[in-house]
Amino acid sequence: MGVSTLPHAPVGEPLSSCDDTAFRMHCRTWLAGNLPPPPNFGLPVSAIEIASDEQLTYLRNWQRAAYDAGLVGCDYPACYGGGGRTDCQAIANEELRSAGAPYLPNIVGLGMAAPAIYHHGTEAQKRRFIPGILSADEIWCQGFSEPGAGSDLANVQAFAERRDDRWVIHGHKVWTSLAQFADWMILLARTDRGHKYRGLSYFLVPIAAALGRGVEVRPLIKMTGGLGFNEVLFDGLEVGDDALLDQPGRGWSVAMTTLLHERGGGPLVTPGAGVGLAGDASQTRGPGGLPALARSCVRAGRAAADDPVIRDKIVRLLIRERGFLATEHRAGHPVLQEHPQRLQLQHKLLLSELLQDTARVACEIQGMASTLHRSHPGLVAGEWSHKYMNSYGFTIAAGTSEVQRNILGERVLGLAKSK
Ligand SMILES: Cc1cc2nc3c(=O)[nH]c(=O)nc-3n(C[C@H](O)[C@H](O)[C@H](O)COP(=O)(O)OP(=O)(O)OC[C@H]3O[C@@H](n4cnc5c(N)ncnc54)[C@H](O)[C@@H]3O)c2cc1C
16 A cells, blocks of 8 residues: 555564454453543644643543553554564554544654654654654644745745855745644745755654744634634744654655555554544434434424435435445455555545535534524534535545545546646
C-alpha cells in the first residue's frame, strides 16, 4: 500500500506479527474496563476544535492510557516507543471505534508527523519524536497552508534562509489547527526561490518554546463560533540542521508522504488522526443514529420516520456507510488492491462527504428545530446543525473534494491533467 505500510524494520528490531484474535481480545477486554468516564464539560466534535486546557488534558490522559495499554502506535517498532507489532493498528482502530472510545487529541502528530518522521527521519529524530507523539506528551500542529498556498501547496512562500550553520525562518501560516496547544510543528518552507518543488524543505519546529521569540500564534474564529484555527507568524525563528526532516530541497516529497497519511490514514495511523475524521464515523457522526432521530422528531403531526422520503435518504446513507466500512476492511488486504493508492486516496473524500450528507439529512429530519443553537434546552440530539457547519471543514481540510477528485482522476483513472 504505497508508503503507508511499514516497509522496513529498523536494524536489530524484529517485528512480531499480530495474532489477530489474541490482540483483538486484549483490546476489547481493556476497553471494556478502561473507557474514561464522560467529562463534566463538553467535548468538541473533533480534535481540531479543542478549545480549552481541560478538554485537552482529558483527551491527552485518554491517549496516554490507550497508548500504555498498547492500542496506540501498535505497529511502530519498540525502539521508537511503539508496540513492535505488524498489522495490529487496524484491529485496535476497529475496537476503539466500536467501543465508542473518545478520539485522540494528538491528531496531527499521529496522522501526519509520526509517519513523516518514520519514513524520512534520521534515527535520532525517530527516537526523539515518535514516542512523545504516541503518548501525547508532545502535541503537534501542521504548518503547510498559507494565504496564497492551499490547494496549490507548492506555492508556499514562508522562507528559511541559510545563515552560517542555522536556518532563519520568516513567513505566515494560516488555518493551523491546534497551534495554540502545540509544542511542535511540521513546517513546509521554501529554501530556494528558483525552483517551485525542489525549492521546498521540511522542518520540525519547536513552536511553543519559541513563542515570543520568532513565533506568534493568533487565534481565528470559525463559522461555528468555535476555536481551533490559528495563524502562525514566523519572524526570524532560528533552527539548526537537526530541525530538517530529510534533505534540503526534499520538502515536497516529505509533504506528499504526510498528505497521503493525512488523507487516507494507513496501518500506522490511529483513530482520530487524519483530519479528525477516522475513528468515529459510525459512533457519533455517521448515519447509524438517524433512524432513532427520525422516530423521535415529530413534524406536521407525524414522526419524521413515517415520511418515505426521509426513510429513503436514511437507507441510502446507511448503505454508503456499509460500503465505506467494507472499503476500509479491503484496505487491510493488499491482494484486493489493484492500484496501490486508490483506497487511500478515496478514503478522505468518501468519509468527509458521507458525514456531511449525514449531517444534512439529520437537519432535515429535525426540521425547524435544526435552526436552534445546540445549547437550546430540550433540543433533540442537538449537535446536528453544529456538525453540519463543521462538516464543511472536513471537505476542505487536507485537500478539498474538488482537488481529491482531480487526484483520483489523474493518478488512478489516468485521465488528462486538470491544468
Ligand atoms: C477544518 C480545517 C482544518 C485545517 N487545518 C489545517 C492545518 O492544521 N494546517 C494547515 O496547514 N492547513 C490546514 N487547513 C487548510 C487546508 O489545507 C486548506 O484550506 C485547503 O488545502 C484548501 O486551500 P484554501 O483554503 O487555500 O482554498 P483554495 O486552494 O484557495 O481553494 C478555493 C476553491 O477553489 C477550488 N480549487 C482550487 N484549486 C482547484 C483545482 N485545481 N481544481 C478544482 N478546484 C480547485 C477548491 O476546491 C476550493 O473550492 C485546514 C482547513 C480546514 C477547513
